Amino acid sequence: MECAGRGSRNPCSGPATRPCSRCGVVAYCSISHQVSHWSVHKKECERLQQQMKRANVLSDFPFQFTQEVQMCEKREVRCSLLIKNGIHRTGMWMCECSCERSATPDHSGRLPEGWNLPSALCPCKGPSSPIPELTSWKDYYEWRCIPLCSPAALPLHWPLTIYWAIRLATLKSLIPAIGKELRIHYLGPEKELLQLSVFGELLALFPGIRLLIDLVGPAVPQHRDDEKIYVYSYAKCNQIDCQCKYSVENLSQHVYEGDSSAVILRFHAGFYHDRYRDIAKDFPPHLIIAPNAGIAAYTSWLPTIELIKEIKVPAIFSDYCEEASHLATCCISSATGCAPTIPIQLNPFRQPLPVEESALFLPCYSNCFVFGM
Template structure:
């Protein structure tokens, strides 16, 4: 989190350790910066306070984003432990035990396994065409033959959020037409950098469409700037006799045959407003999404907007 008063008349005196006592959503480096920012923050403080009252619920309860899912008692940690996925693989940052840090992203490349049995995750293509009206988690789980008790939604909400944004923008005629190719600019990725394999699900949600996703953000290590990741298949389950386990062979065969991947990701370290102009010279995005946009907590969003 940045000092909410950053960019004022005086430079920051240190890290932002002084939180607003009312909303707890923004922090300041000093009392002076808090006082100088008071008039600007006053307009947002009450709204942020109401949102922050639900923060603990959102962190602990696995399915607060869907009323249809089974209500599982206990914390998110205990839920993940029951499934044997606590602090492992793509799930490593899905609870409060481990914070999201740059070191996680620096060391990690593509983690390709769900660490779940095949009946709990979409490790292969769908058995039927995508429904025309796919608007709820229940619709999606039934289509992908997954029980609502599956924790897969905790990771799938990244590609499903992208899908829903495109679906709504299309309904409102806000999106340029696309047929064979879809280009997405994805702003502010954080823990999803450890879960990139789940974006392979977009090949099921947009069948026959080549999806390009450019991810921009300061959480991306500079060592990974311009890194390209091709997703030729879905994230794998942990059943050794499942057909998805052969994807490593088909992956190599597809490269040798010069076949293109269904989803291509490219990482860009830094802020969007610093590097988007160069990228726009080659292609223009159909849509820009920012799932982690803490606009009130990070002053760096203002130039991006």
């Protein structure tokens, strides 16, 4: 963690080991940096105190594994869970722990491997009952008949956050009632590019609806620009004799433009404001979704926010913590002159393990808070 007073006249004297005694969120390398930074920090200190008071709510999950890993050292949480389940550094799990930096990303164009879990621990087949109203991980696990010891929620937070964003936009009447087709522009994908098979769960979350998802961002490799992938099945389990291996006899026979029940992923390299006109020349999106956006951290968001205002398409964003979301909504309001249409709120389908490396002592979770314009 960096010293909050870094960049002042005097260089830092060491690691940031002196947390603010009031909020406990920022830390300093020395008393001198803490004193000199107070004129800046006092404007945010009370707000950060209030956010810390709500920290316990963020870690309130029904999973057995979230309770177990609380006993581990923070940097070992993810590795210990994955090792216990036999999925450490395998398939789609490669980017779910601190070992990800040593992993070689697979951008070959094929969907990644399946769950590498027994069928009882993952949604490898279609649901056994119609989709109910889902408002929590407990609701989802019960509907998909998955035990609460399963770590499947770690990658599933991607499609479930899409589900929640669409639900919020519908409830707020930002988009019309969902028909046979829904077009989404999905901004800034990174880890998702290595976990694409989990997007097959959208088949269960939106039955009978054709979802066209354009994934746009600088992390998309140039050689995948304008590539299209059709997802017609759920990510497979690791049991050879499971029904999921035979659910689709021949996928190649089912890949055609007119199919009304599919998830279609299309990739675009570059920034959204540079690519939008080309992507949307035939059909504009119904909704824009930007997970873990980091709007306040990257100046490249300004022209994108201005574009979204111009085209008048509703957009749902998420971020890792409440403070990042607060700073993002301030940036959006400054750029558009309008308050958020969807205020900052906790995402019930945030990833259930904390981010291991964060800039603040605030608890951070992938897709933790959502808000919209």
